[in-house]
Amino acid sequence: MTAEVVIRFENVRKAFGKKVVLDGLNLDVHRGETLCVMGPSGTGKSVTLRHIIGLLQPDSGRVFVEGRDMRTIARKDLIDLRKRMGYLWQDGALINWLSAGENVALPLRENTDLPDAEIRRRVIERLDLVHLPDVYDKMPPELSGGMRKRVSLARALVTDPEIVLYDEPNTGLDPEISMSINLLIRELARKLNITSVVVTHLVSCIRVIANRVVLLDAGSIVLDAPPEEFVASEHPRVKRFLRPPHD
Amino acid sequence: MKRIASSFLEFVRQTGEQLDLFWQVVRRLHHSWRRRAMIADQMYVGGIKVLHVVLLVGFSMGMVVSLQTGIELSRIGQQDQIGLIVAVSMAREMGPFITATILSAAVGSALAAEVGTMAVSEELSALEVMSIDATSYLVLPRLIALAVLCPTLTVLCDTIGIIGGGLVARSQLGVGLELYFDSAIDALQTPGVLIPIPKDVYIGLLKSFVFGIVIAIISCSAGMRTRGGALGVGNATRAAVRDSIILVIILNYFMTWAFYQQN
Numbered sequence: 001m002t003a004e005v006v007i008r009f010e011n012v013r014k015a016f017g018k019k020v021v022l023d024g025l026n027l028d029v030h031r032g033e034t035l036c037v038m039g040p041s042g043t044g045k046s047v048t049l050r051h052i053i054g055l056l057q058p059d060s061g062r063v064f065v066e067g068r069d070m071r072t073i074a075r076k077d078l079i080d081l082r083k084r085m086g087y088l089w090q091d092g093a094l095i096n097w098l099s100a101g102e103n104v105a106l107p108l109r110e111n112t113d114l115p116d117a118e119i120r121r122r123v124i125e126r127l128d129l130v131h132l133p134d135v136y137d138k139m140p141p142e143l144s145g146g147m148r149k150r151v152s153l154a155r156a157l158v159t160d161p162e163i164v165l166y167d168e169p170n171t172g173l174d175p176e177i178s179m180s181i182n183l184l185i186r187e188l189a190r191k192l193n194i195t196s197v198v199v200t201h202l203v204s205c206i207r208v209i210a211n212r213v214v215l216l217d218a219g220s221i222v223l224d225a226p227p228e229e230f231v232a233s234e235h236p237r238v239k240r241f242l243r244p245p246h247d
Numbered sequence: 248m249k250r251i252a253s254s255f256l257e258f259v260r261q262t263g264e265q266l267d268l269f270w271q272v273v274r275r276l277h278h279s280w281r282r283r284a285m286i287a288d289q290m291y292v293g294g295i296k297v298l299h300v301v302l303l304v305g306f307s308m309g310m311v312v313s314l315q316t317g318i319e320l321s322r323i324g325q326q327d328q329i330g331l332i333v334a335v336s337m338a339r340e341m342g343p344f345i346t347a348t349i350l351s352a353a354v355g356s357a358l359a360a361e362v363g364t365m366a367v368s369e370e371l372s373a374l375e376v377m378s379i380d381a382t383s384y385l386v387l388p389r390l391i392a393l394a395v396l397c398p399t400l401t402v403l404c405d406t407i408g409i410i411g412g413g414l415v416a417r418s419q420l421g422v423g424l425e426l427y428f429d430s431a432i433d434a435l436q437t438p439g440v441l442i443p444i445p446k447d448v449y450i451g452l453l454k455s456f457v458f459g460i461v462i463a464i465i466s467c468s469a470g471m472r473t474r475g476g477a478l479g480v481g482n483a484t485r486a487a488v489r490d491s492i493i494l495v496i497i498l499n500y501f502m503t504w505a506f507y508q509q510n
Contacts (some may be wrong), residue, residue, distance in 0.1 A: 012486065087373070087376045090369075093370050095370055096370070106379065110377070180455075
């Protein structure tokens with residue numbers, strides 16, 4: 001792929017106490033592509049996403065997003081950069097005292113001067129996009145896990161981000177809703193040319209949405225390949241991850 | 248020795264975080280108008296829910312002060328002074344302290360639990376990722392609400408305490424209500440040096456204002472530091488109430504010393 005590199009990890013190392021989570025990670029993500037990050041639990045998939053959004057800083061090495069070094073970026077530039085990014089949290093991370101609609105409206109209310117009517121129009125549009133037309137006034141505890149995740153997705157998309165990071169978008173969802181989220185991620189990436197990084201455990205997810213898949217293990221990349229090649233790989237670590245032995 | 252040193256360092260770090268959080272709120276005071284709806288919500292939630300507790304405890308404390316002091320005063324034939332003593336006790340010490348303690352336990356704990364739950368469920372990180380300033384969005388409205396609520400509830404606590412004391416003075420000590428209230432009102436007439444309202448009243452309100460800020464900062468800070476799920480939320484809540492009450496007691500002493508040492 002020759003498209004511009006939007007996200008770059010250069011020899012990134014990150015440890016929490018004695019546990020090394022990322023160990024010399026090198027990774028490029030190109031504009032408009034959907035990269036899926038797979039790997040066993042605790043191998044640094046979510047930590048990778050948190051480096052991209054600037055919630056974590058590497059112990060050594062560098063992370064660049066849109067050409068900005070995330071370790072030295074000025075606070076104001078980081079805030080501006082984050083306004084161009086969306087993040088889907090594993091459990092939704094909806095603000096509990098706001099209705100679903102107000103959760104989606106939150107980044108617009110806080111970061112723009114748009115009038116209420118325009119904010120409401122955009123929120124309803126995004127809720128329609130995630131197939132939740134009737135939840136505007138529902139409170140988070142009234143929503144199912146899948147609905148909360150889709151509201152969170154609507155919130156991540158309401159600012160028209162150029163980069164969206166998805167942390168386990170299918171976890172805890174039934175196969176039908178899981179597939180509808182996969183199709184939605186693919187539709188958004190194609191329609192809006194969004195650059196996406198998706199952390200997932202599911203082969204069904206990468207088959208639908210990925211342009212590229214990487215397997216992370218022990219803090220570095222074991223395999224970086226297109227989804228068909230990844231699934232068919234004879235690499236022993238990939239085989240063990242995708243088709244674990246029964247005995 | 249190592250444990251003492253590490254506890255001391257942790258205490259210094261927490262104090263630094265709390266002072267920094269307070270300074271960050273001060274720098275965002277100009278956001279107050281934009282946050283008016285949230286401030287009103289917080290005042291409603293914090294004020295209405297504890298109003299009956301403040302009134303009940305204030306009334307009871309006024310009665311207790313009146314009865315205990317009145318019994319001793321009547322031995323020397325000075326029970327006419329009971330209004331003065333109840334009014335001064337309530338306005339200077341009891342009202343601000345009772346209100347602050349109730350707010351620490353009822354509102355501060357809820358606040359620490361609410362913000363702590365947000366921290367462990369990644370809602371605070373979500374705000375950060377959306378470029379939403381958590382200090383302005385979460386802490387500022389709660390601090391302003393408590394800084395206004397605490398003096399307001401203190402006035403009500405003082406008033407109901409004085410009324411409770413009057414009822415006891417009349418029924419138990421044989422002091423007429425008119426005499427009692429004249430004595431109470433006279434006691435609160437000492438003019439203030441700084442502002443033209445009675446000194447005992449404004450110092451009591453100043454104390455309450457400071458206590459409200461202390462409770463908000465300690466509770467929000469404890470909530471924002473929360474790690475480790477439900478257990479962490481429980482720990483943060485306990486720490487918020489404990490630290491707020493301790494600091495209220497310490498500050499109460501130093502403010503009393505600062506304003507009354509020459510009397």
